[in-house]
Amino acid sequence: MRASRLVHLLLLLQNRGRMTARELADELEVSVRTVYRDVEALGAAGIPLYGAAGHAGGYRLVGGYRTRLTGLTADEAQAAFLAALPGAAAELGLGQALMTARLKLYAALPAELREHAERIRERFLLDAPGWYGDPDRTPHLAAVADAVWARRAVVLRYRRWRAPEEIERRVEPYGLVLKAGRWYLVASGESGLRTYRVDQIIELVLLDEEFAARDGFDLAAHWNGYLTGFRARLHTGEALVRVTPEGARHLGVTPEGDGWTEARVPIESVDRAHGEFLRLGADVEVLEPAELRSRIAETVRALASRYGGTGRHG
Template sequence: MRASRLVTLLLLLQNRGRMTARQLAEELDVSVRTVYRDVDALGAAGIPLYGAAGHAGGYRLVDGYRTRLTGLTVDEAKAAFLVALPGAAAELGLGEALTTALLKLRTALPAELREHAERIQERFLLDAPGWYGSADQVPHLATVAAALWARRAVELRYRRWRAPEEIERRVEPYGLVLKAGRWYLVADGPCGIRTYRVDQILGVRPLDEEFSLPAGFDLAGHWNAYLAGFRARLHTAEALVRLTPQGARLLGVTPTSDGWTEASVPIESIDHAHREFLRLGADIEVLAPADLRNRIAQTARTLAARYEGG
């Protein structure tokens, strides 16, 4: 515990310059007397630091002294290499910068932590996109990201699912989100804050107009609220079904016995549920709503007639 605190104290002085004993005590959550003892221990270990009394006093490292310590624990070093997303960085035009940063980090790490970091890269690989479908083409991502960094508005030419399918809109980029291998732009425009799929952006024209984020805007909080609203809009109805043990497992329902399990499951629409439930074949029976049951029954009759005729 004390060794970790000494490293933290050293890094605080290295990164912030002069600090008083009271400031250090508040940062480390210890008493001022403990800070005095820790400073003496660092001095005895050969760390070139000195203290000065008075209003402008405090502790500081001798000018020019830099430690190679990063302050990273084993778990922190593992996490730093585990969260690196080379694919996403490359799409943002930061692939070379990421490679250089990881190389610098690896070089700065003590031997033990360097070994853990190398094991992470040897044994773990993050491949975010799903299995089916090719990766989205996002030729305008770097331009959008540049406007985001500079806090400048852009004019988007965008393709959407409803008419008119192609629109032009001036927006202020608030953030980019990578979810399941797909990029989304969160931006403010004439209709308020909206979410745009970056692969559906047909063109971007940067504007010479700066903007400021609204007070209190938090990208993560906004995105979580957006997802919650999306799920609420997505599942607007329920279906009553009977499931075999295999069907229950496929649908994520906890079986109530070794036989059939009756359950209510949320559905987006009759059309969507029709397609999804057909994938379960004979492992599901739809009891309600009647429209969905009749649709699936009609499809089953059509398939039976087709294969009987073959």
């Protein structure tokens, strides 16, 4: 732990120049006394550190000392900083490691590439979770991640939407996916590869059994195939609609000029489509299927009746 902190301290001074003991202590989340000891340790190891007291004092590296990596292009440096997911790393217990890694990368970059990386940090932010609903509680996420990393089998007690609502399975965790702020586990079991929501894991027992992933398994390719199949299962029907340009934009339909456009769109079910099309208001007219058109017409008549009066009556 201390070795990691010493590297962190060194990189902070390399990236920021002069820093006071208090600033270093706040950044490293340690006491000022600990900073003093760490600075002494770095000096004893031959790191050229200079310390000065007073208002303009603090610690800084002297003699042009730098740690370096080479070979990164501007695009690679930008991509590395843009790809960082601090929230996800923290959930996996890797927040401090990510911070140190980014400092190492930043310290290794030449001045011109460091400027590119700084622009990325200042101008782009990824906030993966959706707007509505509280973040999922994932108390077993760290344990799942450990099992994935160590290739250790686990026994899951899992909550699902259909009966039986609670199941227990022995699975081999292949990988974790973060999708729209929600963690999913891809694991192999008796019924093949399955996907589990980590927040629905009730209990997890790590087994003393190592496993080897299937030959040729690729997590990204598997997940893309899973999403394709999910969408195919999700949209089992279609509706014939007329939409305004605004309605076309919402439904992903290519409008025909500035007027109404007739198009067929996939739907999951009549019940689900009923609510989705009502949200578009007057920008959509459902022509088929007849059941869906009738359901929407009934709802519109009920709304007209409810709102057609002068207000609430006593």
